[in-house]
Amino acid sequence: MDRGEERLDGWKAIARYIGRDRSTVIRWANERQLPVHSLPGGKSRTVYALRSELDAWVRGDGDAPPPGEPPPAGSKPAEPQPDPAGAPEPGLPPADRVVDAGWPPEPAPAMAPRAATSRHEQSKRRRISVAVAAFLVLILGALALGRFAPGILPTPGAPSPAALPLPPAMHRQVLEARDDIASRSAERLQRAIQTLTRLSNHAPDHPAIRAALAEGYLLAREFGALPDALALERAESEAEALLATTPQSAPALRVLGVVAYWRDRDPARAGALFRRAIAAAPQDALARQWYANILSDNGEDAAALREFDVARALNPGAPYLLADYAWALWNAGHDEQAETLLRELALAYPALASVHDCLSVIALSRGDRTGYARHLRLRAEIRRSPELASYARVVEQMAPRNAAALYDVMLTRALSQAEASADPDHSWAAFVASVFGDRTQLLATLARARANGEQWGAAGFTRRIARRWRDDPQVTTLLPPLAQERIEGRSAMLRHFATQ
Known part of the structure; x- marks a missing residue:
């Protein structure tokens, strides 16, 4: 097999190959030794896997899925495998490793009656009993003196090491990084990401660090210099890893909601993720604000303004929130x-x-x-x-x-950006053509978008195109089918662009 075909890059490709969702694959890599490797060069968790290794794992040569989860299609129960190294896969976060008995577990075979115990065995048992008793005395003594080290004897229900409080110095640095992120300053965003990346080397998988990193990467696409594709990929990676250990993490859910809407163009899934985030943390102003943003972009004005009202009540006077609110007002006309x-x-x-x-x-x-x-x-x-x-x-x-030269530069850039994308969106190019009154180019752009199967939000653009060309039958025919499905109240009917 060609080396390029052998390798699968990214959690999504790996998950698709073995027929599981990304969160499950991340968890299996951490807990069940699914053979996933990390590329060197930072904490963005750029991962890959080899098809041959995955096939071997699925056949049962590696650890099996945990009890209660069906195995991937075509797999068979795995035999218990000893762990000679006792360490996680290089580049992956440390995880508690348990030798699994295979899936589903088989009943233990009946035991034959044992013969009388020999004198040597009795002596060996006495030595073991004495050692155990001595060990228990040491533990009880340490408990009495308050010197029992956490982790030697875990308390039922105790938090995982990743969720334990950070040392004071690291905690202060996380707070400072969060302040930098909240500033929405390009320079401070970059500093926050650098700080959090360094801290994550010392506290892998700590939820506070992962949540802040995911948010920092996401905001760097709008307020910093990080390209959209890279920012969204890194934000998604951090959020998915956080969700794998903290399934009801509102920061992880809202970050994934942004990715689902703006990159994956999946309004229904984005809405579901945001509603989960809000259910998990009703007082999370960012979850409300970002949900309002996608509702506004999708032309669902009443729902968007409803969420903005809640966000503004939770975070009054926040300038970045008010900027998004103003944009929603413009989208609505x-x-x-x-x-x-x-x-x-x-x-x-x-x-x-x-x-x-x-x-x-x-x-x-x-x-x-x-x-x-x-x-x-x-x-x-x-x-x-x-x-x-x-x-x-x-x-x-x-x-x-020179308006003509300006239009040529703007249109060329808009079209090249749309065509360079794996999932093109010509809404901005269509808006530019409409603003400059170029009907021929507008019709060509709308036709190209329909041929691509594009589905647009961009309510502010599409509404103004519809308003300007409301008496043009070709434009009014080409434009409505480009509308996305609704985020709230999914319907079989396509919504029509308003012509207010």
């Missing part, structure tokens, strides 16, 4: 209210990248090319993104002088 709030935020919080992102698009939508260029440049400077900064400089030079 409340242009003046949205722009007023965003301008107030830009004055009070000039270093908040998302505010300038929203203001740039709003300026473009009403034909203000100079305003678009200015806010685009400010966003690029705040994010410290070289590629975005280079594009912004070109736009700012062209905006006041």
Whole structure:
């Protein structure tokens, strides 16, 4: 077999190969010695597996699934395997290792009556009894003196080592990293990710560190310079590992909800993940805010504003929350209210990248090319993104002088970004063509999107396209089938883009 075909990269590919979900595969790698390897170079948990090793594990040459779970298709019960090394797979987090008796467990064979015990065996038993008694005396004495070391005799129901409190110095560093993440500053986000990555080397799988890392990676795509694909992949990896040890982790569930919506384009699954996060932690303002964001993008305005009301009550005055709320108002067609709030935020919080992102698009939508260029440049400077900064400089030079050249640059970039994606989305390219009044390009872009089987959210874009071209039968025919399914109240009927 070719080496490229032999290797499976990433938890998703491994899970698909053995017919399990990713959380189960991660748990089996940690607890059941599923042969998964980590690539060197950090804690992003870039993993791979070899098909031959997985096949051997499934055949029963490795540890079997835990009791109570059916084995993968085509597998057979595994024989008990001794663990000669007693250590986890290199690169994987440490886990308690238990020699499994196979699945399903077989009844123990009947024991034959034993012969009379020899004098030698009786002497050996007495020596063992004395040793055990001495050991118990030592334990009881240590307990009486308060010097019993945690972990020698685990207490029933005690937390796992990963969930134990961090040492004070590490705890302070986690809190500082969380403060950096909350700032939404590109520089501080980068510092937080570096700190948390270093801490995770000393406390693998600690839920507080994993949760903060997942959130940090996710926000770095919007407020930092981390590319979307890389940020989402790393956030997903941390969140899945956290969910494998803490199934009701609200931070893990909401991060996976973001990934499901924005990368995987699966609104129903995203909604289900967010509702699980909210059920697990009803007072989690970020879960409410991020759920509101996807509802707004999907055009479900009433539900979005409902969740924003809860988020604002839980986290009043948070500028990044108010920026998202303003964007939801614009998506819903409340242009003046949205722009007023965003301008107030830009004055009070000039270093908040998302505010300038929203203001740039709003300026473009009403034909203000100079305003678009200015806010685009400010966003690029705040994010410290070289590629975005280079594009912004070109736009700012062209905006006041040459509309045709500006349109050509913007459309070329929008189309190239959509075509470069494994799962293309031409909604921004269609919006750009619509803003500049290029009907031919708009129709071509809509037709290309339909041919690709694309499903869009982007309610703010699609509604304005529908409004501008409401008397054009070709546009009004091509646009509605691109709508995504609803997040709340799944229906067999496609929703229609509003033309308000």
